[in-house]
Amino acid sequence: MRTHTALHVLKGAVQKVLQVRWTAGVWVEGLNGRLTVLADRNPTQQELEDIEREANEKIREDQDIVEYTLDRNEAENRWGDSIYDMFPLPEGITTVTVVCIPGWNVNCCKENHTRTTGEIGRITLRKTRFRKNKNLLEISFSVEPGS
Numbered sequence: 001m002r003t004h005t006a007l008h009v010l011k012g013a014v015q016k017v018l019q020v021r022w023t024a025g026v027w028v029e030g031l032n033g034r035l036t037v038l039a040d041r042n043p044t045q046q047e048l049e050d051i052e053r054e055a056n057e058k059i060r061e062d063q064d065i066v067e068y069t070l071d072r073n074e075a076e077n078r079w080g081d082s083i084y085d086m087f088p089l090p091e092g093i094t095t096v097t098v099v100c101i102p103g104w105n106v107n108c109c110k111e112n113h114t115r116t117t118g119e120i121g122r123i124t125l126r127k128t129r130f131r132k133n134k135n136l137l138e139i140s141f142s143v144e145p146g147s
């Protein structure tokens, strides 16, 4: 749950530093995770440091993570398509759960999350891989208990 929630915090930081928008995939196993976003280049070392610092600042702020379950149209009116990842929800789905870290990340998500960002602990970026032919940037990270 902490590693999954870390994906939302990391996505906010990646959006802010790299101005990317779409998540192409996520993977979580234990305390290790990987976020894959659509990007047009490999980030610099400085940008990676900025992403890690921004994500951990958001954790230190210990912000509430708010979940809304609401009508899909209402959610789209409120947040637009920023709640979606690259692969849209099937047409038939009329009620959605939206996970919101206010001012940071908003996303349709049915997984369980920590109550606050502080419960995540600490995010450490491990490695990145840019797949140029697909414009996909994979960011691997791990989560450790906070001090």
Ligand SMILES: [Zn+2]
Pocket (backbone or CB within 6 Å): 004, 005, 008, 099, 109, 110, 111, 112, 113
């Ligand atoms: Zn989630």
